[in-house]
Amino acid sequence: MTGKELDRAVHEQLRTLSKENAEGVAQHLVMVAATLEADNLEAALAHAETAVRRAGRVPAAREALGMVAYRLGDFARALTEFRTLRRLSGSSHLLPLMVDCERGLGRHSRALELAATPEARTLTQDERQELAIVVSGIRRDLGQDDAALIALQIPALRQAAGPSVCRLHYAYADVLLGLGREEEAREWFLKAVEGDTDAVTDAVERLEELDGIVVELGEDDEEDGAEVSQAMVSEATAVPAEDV
Known part of the structure; x- marks a missing residue:
């Protein structure tokens, strides 16, 4: 890592x-990314803390430490770092x-107030999707499932299935399922499968559950299981979901 x-x-x-310090901090930031990807959170924290000690006013260092704290579930520390970054x-x-x-941190009202601040209008489309997913989760925490569904009904939801919206489609399907609207949920899980080319969701498994399919794979069956999942993706491509 250079x-x-x-x-x-x-x-x-x-x-x-200084040139020497910049090079050292850069190496620590690269290591934060690498150790996070390897799920070595302790090492990531050590590198991020060192970067902040050496470059406390560099936004990237603060973001790195905040991201590690967030992954560790240390939400108070993560929030402090994100505020400093801003x-x-x-x-x-x-x-x-x-x-x-x-x-x-259990501060749902404060979370909703923050989500409604003018800064939210400055977010990119991808960032707005993430915010909608978080707000929907908060509404579900509060037992407001109808409001959770409405929170996800942003313009991006109507986009064709693809990697950029698969998590949004998945979240929408999950809320529909919670509301007992299984057929609609199935359609949106299919859209999520179609767009989820990097397998960032478990939409395939959720569809199998809805269809009453239970698959227990042994070591010798893993390759066959992968073929089953690919077949599900092909089916999803052939069955478009209705627009909202």
Whole structure:
């Protein structure tokens, strides 16, 4: 890890540091990403804390520590880091995670207030989707399932199935299922399967549950199981869901 793996925007932030310190912080930030991907949260935390000690006013360092704390479930610390990042950078791109931190701390009213701030209108489409998913989860926590469904009815929901909206389609299906609307839920799980090319959801398994299919795979059956999942994806492509 040389530190050169970081994107240009982060290197621009590091220009405020001495050359030696910038190189060291860059290496720690690269290691944060690598250890998070490997699910080695203790190592990720150590690298992130070192980056912040050496570059406390660099937004990327604060974001790295906040992300590690978030993954660890330390929502109070994550929220503090995300707030600091917003003050340093002026960006609200982590607003969905900030709202989720408030939710994780049990402060649902404060979370909903934060989600409704003017900064939410500055988010990108992907960020708005994440915020909608978090707000829907908060509404479900509060037993407001109808409001949870409405929270997900944003323009992106009507997009054709694809990787950029599969999590939104999955969340919508899950809320429909909670409301007892199984046939509609099945249609939206199918859309999620169609778009989920990287297997970020368990939509295939949820469809199998709805259809009463129970699959127990042994080691020798794993390859066959993969073929079953691919067949489900093919079926999803052939069965379009209705628009909202």
